[in-house]
Amino acid sequence: MPEPPLSGGIDNESAVLENTALRHPLGVKPSGNALTHTTAQNARAYMGSFGRLPDALLVLVLDYFDLRSLVALGSSCRALYAYCSYDQLWRDIAIDTMTSDFDWRGSWRASLRKLPSAKLANIDCSSVFSDALFQPFLCSQISLSPYVSDIPAKNEIPRLADLSPADFNESWVDRPFILTTPVKRWQAFKWSQGFLQDTYGEVPFICESVNWPFQKYTRYMNTTADESPIYLFDRGFVEKMGLQVGNRDPTVQNAYEPPIAFQEDLFTLLKEQRPDHRWLIIGPERSGSTFHKDPNATSAWNAVIRGSKYWILFPNLNQPPGVYMSEDQSEVTSPLSIAEWLLSFHAEGRRTLGCVEGVCKEGEVLHVPSGWWHLVVNLEPSIAITQNFVPKAHLKSAIRFLRDRPDQVSGFREDVKDPYGLFMDRLTEAYPDLAASVATTNGKKRKWEEVVADQEGANGEPRGFSFGFGDDIDEDIE
Numbered sequence: 001m002p003e004p005p006l007s008g009g010i011d012n013e014s015a016v017l018e019n020t021a022l023r024h025p026l027g028v029k030p031s032g033n034a035l036t037h038t039t040a041q042n043a044r045a046y047m048g049s050f051g052r053l054p055d056a057l058l059v060l061v062l063d064y065f066d067l068r069s070l071v072a073l074g075s076s077c078r079a080l081y082a083y084c085s086y087d088q089l090w091r092d093i094a095i096d097t098m099t100s101d102f103d104w105r106g107s108w109r110a111s112l113r114k115l116p117s118a119k120l121a122n123i124d125c126s127s128v129f130s131d132a133l134f135q136p137f138l139c140s141q142i143s144l145s146p147y148v149s150d151i152p153a154k155n156e157i158p159r160l161a162d163l164s165p166a167d168f169n170e171s172w173v174d175r176p177f178i179l180t181t182p183v184k185r186w187q188a189f190k191w192s193q194g195f196l197q198d199t200y201g202e203v204p205f206i207c208e209s210v211n212w213p214f215q216k217y218t219r220y221m222n223t224t225a226d227e228s229p230i231y232l233f234d235r236g237f238v239e240k241m242g243l244q245v246g247n248r249d250p251t252v253q254n255a256y257e258p259p260i261a262f263q264e265d266l267f268t269l270l271k272e273q274r275p276d277h278r279w280l281i282i283g284p285e286r287s288g289s290t291f292h293k294d295p296n297a298t299s300a301w302n303a304v305i306r307g308s309k310y311w312i313l314f315p316n317l318n319q320p321p322g323v324y325m326s327e328d329q330s331e332v333t334s335p336l337s338i339a340e341w342l343l344s345f346h347a348e349g350r351r352t353l354g355c356v357e358g359v360c361k362e363g364e365v366l367h368v369p370s371g372w373w374h375l376v377v378n379l380e381p382s383i384a385i386t387q388n389f390v391p392k393a394h395l396k397s398a399i400r401f402l403r404d405r406p407d408q409v410s411g412f413r414e415d416v417k418d419p420y421g422l423f424m425d426r427l428t429e430a431y432p433d434l435a436a437s438v439a440t441t442n443g444k445k446r447k448w449e450e451v452v453a454d455q456e457g458a459n460g461e462p463r464g465f466s467f468g469f470g471d472d473i474d475e476d477i478e
Contacts, residue, residue: 022137022138022141024133024134025120025137026082026085026120026125026128027125028128028129028133028134029130030131031055031129031131031134033129034129037129043078043079043128043129044079046077046079047079050080051079055132059086059132062083066093067090070090071084078123078124078127078128079127081121081125082125082128082133083130085109085120087107087226088136091108093108094108094111094112095209098210102216104216104219104223105117106118118225136227137227138343139343140225140286140339142342144285144286144310144342144377147310147342148310148357148359151357151358155350155355155356155357156357157176157177157178157356157357158176158178159177159178159180160177160180161181162179163177163259164261165261165264168262168391169264172367173369173391173393173394174369174393175367175369176368176372177366177367178358178360179259179367180363181364191305192306192383193282193306193381193383196214197215197218200214201215202215203241205237205240205280206232206233206234206235206236207231207232207234208230208231208233209230217230221282221284222381227339228286228287228336228339230287231281231288231289232280232283233281235277235279238255243255243256245257256385258389262301262367262387262389262391264391264392265390266391266392266398266427267388267390269423269430270422273412273422275296275419276410277387277389278386278387280384281386282383283381284378284381285381286377286378287378288309288375288378289338289376290335290375291332291341291373291375292332292373292374293373294368294370294388295388295409295411296401297371297397297400298394299367299388299389299391299394300367300387300389301366301367301368301387302360302365302366302368302376302384302385303384304360304364304365304384305383306382306384307362307379307380307382307383308360308382309359309366309376309379310358310376311358311359311360311366312346312349312374312375313356313368313374314349314356316371316373318352319373320345320349320352320373320375321345321348321349322341328405338375341375359379392434395427398423399420399423402420403420406419
């Protein structure tokens with residue numbers, strides 16, 4: 001399938017349809033098709049007052065309906081059956097009313113109505129023209145292959161066989177890269193879906209907005225057709241699973257351990273009071289995370305244990321196309337799904353300065369530097385572990401975040417009232433010289449001339465793009 005044009009997701013649908021022969025289960029078509037269809041008005045003619053509402057507004061109104069109302073309204077005509085069968089409406093109801101006896105049956109609608117199958121009734125809705133219904137279906141069906149292949153050489157994430165802590169701190173702390181060997185050493189634990197289901201099937205895990213036993217999540221994971229599948233993303237997995245992690249006793253086999261390059265982590269000084277920092281991540285193909293930065297100005301490593309993931313990243317000041325941030329950087333607005341961004345902005349993103357991308361395969365680890373924007377999507381069912389950390393090179397950024405953006409600090413327990421003060425106390429106790437040097441320079445503004453000089457070589461010639469430049473320029477220049 002050729003790369004879609006840049007105009008926007010819904011404008012690309014005709015081209016995508018021609019190349020993939022996609023057909024909505026009920027025959028619903030994009031709104032643009034109504035322009036050449038002689039019976040285009042037939043479906044809306046039977047919708048009564050609902051037919052007067054714009055497409056997106058109608059779906060928004062239906063979002064306020066409960067289960068019984070959706071069933072009743074959907075029984076009135078073909079077009080309203082199509083709208084009332086939109087599974088996102090049923091997903092919202094299910095999440096709001098979730099109980100422990102919820103049984104996944106292949107779709108949210110089938111699960112809530114306790115139907116034997118997720119298959120919709122054989123009703124011809126080919127005279128329904130709706131972007132609001134067709135776009136999510138399209139996004140759930142497009143092939144990811146065109147977006148994750150043929151990566152321009154200048155964009156490729158560097159791949160390294162291994163890396164020492166010294167080399168990491170000297171040359172790589174501000175750059176994304178993929179380590180290709182470390183996870184292969186994790187032999188003490190059977191990280192597979194089958195083993196996890198057999199051993200921890202009844203253990204509840206956080207799956208975004210629901211808390212499901214692992215066996216229930218795997219049923220969902222293996223059969224969902226959601227545009228944006230729910231992601232298992234659990235910060236308490238070590239305790240729930242009774243894993244050994246970070247044990248220094250050579251006779252004890254840890255379930256996993258950070259690659260050696262990332263083992264310097266100044267947030268370990270907080271001990272049991274450190275913020276959430278490690279997560280088990282499991283999800284089907286197409287699941288993932290839309291653009292964000294990691295919390296508290298931390299860096300991160302992400303180890304793929306099973307499956308593979310596509311990553312696309314941008315430096316701090318190079319905001320990804322299609323992503324908008326509030327002035328205080330507390331809120332981010334972006335396309336609702338990963339597929340929407342790929343359809344509408346991926347080609348432009350590849351041309352954006354500083355963009356890097358690549359596929360992290362099974363047994364590999366990706367490094368995300370502090371402050372970098374990143375989107376990640378599973379290319380197949382995947383299991384991964386990620387952990388946030390603060391290397392010495394990014395200490396100033398972490399301290400500045402804790403100090404200057406207390407309303408955006410996340411992951412600390414409620415009894416930690418002053419994360420900045422707590423961390424500075426622990427840093428002073430463990431590394432008094434380092435704490436003194438940070439305290440001396442932390443409030444100092446840099447002159448613009450100093451920043452420019454940092455970006456020039458010995459003869460005053462520009463050094464070119466600097467991966468570490470965007471981390472603190474916005475707060476360190478007067």
